[in-house]
Amino acid sequence: MKKVSVECQNIRLSYGATEVLKDINLRIEPGEFFALLGPSGSGKSTLLRLIAGFNRHNAGRLLVDGRDISAVPAHKRNIGMVFQSYALWPHMTVWDNVAFGLVERRLPSAEIKERVASVLALVGLSDYAKRRPNELSGGQQQRVALARTIVIEPQVLLLDEPLSNLDKNLRVQMRQELLSLQRRLGITTIFVTHDQEEAMTTADRMAVLDQGVVQQVGRPSELYDFPCNRFVANFVGTMNVLEGQVRGQSDRIVAMEVAGVGEIALPLQTNAAINDRLAVSFRPHTVQLEELPERQTKRFIWLPGIVRHSEFLGEFTRYAVQVGQQTLTADQAHFAGITLYEPGAAVSVGLEPTQIRLLPA
Known part of the structure; x- marks a missing residue:
């Protein structure tokens, strides 16, 4: 046929x-x-x-x-x-x-x-x-x-x-x-x-x-x-969003002011004018959670967060983490013996710059 x-x-x-x-x-x-x-x-x-x-x-x-x-x-x-x-x-x-x-x-x-x-x-x-x-x-x-x-x-x-x-x-x-x-x-x-x-x-x-x-x-x-x-x-999937405002850009880097977090530097993916509002977006499985500062990988952007609650789903644990004024979802792969974060735990939230997408707010 x-x-x-x-x-x-x-x-x-x-x-x-x-x-x-x-x-x-x-x-x-x-x-x-x-x-x-x-x-x-x-x-x-x-x-x-x-x-x-x-x-x-x-x-x-x-x-x-x-x-x-x-x-x-x-x-x-x-x-x-x-x-x-x-x-x-x-x-x-x-x-x-x-x-x-x-x-x-x-x-x-x-x-x-x-x-x-x-x-x-x-x-x-x-x-x-x-x-x-x-x-x-x-x-x-x-x-x-x-x-x-x-x-x-x-x-x-x-x-x-x-x-x-x-x-x-x-x-x-x-x-x-x-x-x-x-x-x-x-x-x-x-x-x-x-x-x-x-x-x-x-x-x-x-x-x-x-x-x-x-x-x-x-x-x-x-x-x-x-x-x-x-x-x-x-x-198509689940996406975390941190809404922010463009403060400046240079050399393929854009500076974003995120409410309750402060200024973060991200790879420039699109033309953005000063004061433009963009959504800093990333998937839950790309988020890294760490409790100990010495384990923080330099290639990540680290933000302070507080664990609000968690769901154990077998293959991974899904955490709701408050960062600034917003709540993010972080999916962490589960292995036998791994330490699970309790509600109220202070953690550092790691964002991999290559996995972040800047979308229209």
Whole structure:
């Protein structure tokens, strides 16, 4: 099967006076596993349904394999979609559910039999062909929904939060199986989720949406390490923020005045004018906590802090540390025998300059 690209060019969609999608520009590469990530109401599912043909944009172009399909009805787009609810026919067997799309297309019975058998084997459900959906587990129902979609050999596969109805352990297993299947088939796949972990562990690239606007597009590691703004920083992972004001800059160093902390010097990452307000941002796992001054590494920026409370999470301990007028999160790897800080303990909070991002406040 030919791998195809999907491209949104200046797409806008409104419901009455409410603009739901605002000037969307995206290109999903042929054979790519692409995630649309965002909170409820961000427009990600609306965009997915628009690509499927279930709603129509007011402006812009939607291209598949370079061809504008904006005016093509949903049933002629050769795009398959797996819904959050699976939408299986309860009175039909697994075999009949999977065969349904082929029967509707009036394919020869011998071809239907061959393709259904092949796809059930592909998703590991050959022995369940005669069962009905209510006789299957959630993970098995998800496989049936997936099989029913890929049996029609779509050019593009759309997944609308297909794992959200599964428990945590099964979600991990199913997303691994889903990615493995996508790699074998090579189908261009667009996956909608509000779960950052699902997006980061499966997607080649992803787009973060908020209020109908694409905030940033890139590989998961790029969005995690180099978020373009505070929304992306906080949605893709957890981010500490110290708000400060620029006091001066020279020789690739910017001096920031942080409330309750004082002036700190940071690597200059962006043009900043005197008195500009910026967010000094860094991930919890990059923070170092030390009690003894002699153990403080010189490459870190050290700030005085007070431990307010802690959570032991097994692999690491998460501390809430007050620094100046703000509370920071510090994740410290746990080892047997390590000393845990008690609430009220005075600590030095170490910030690794290379891990700090200066973002618009």
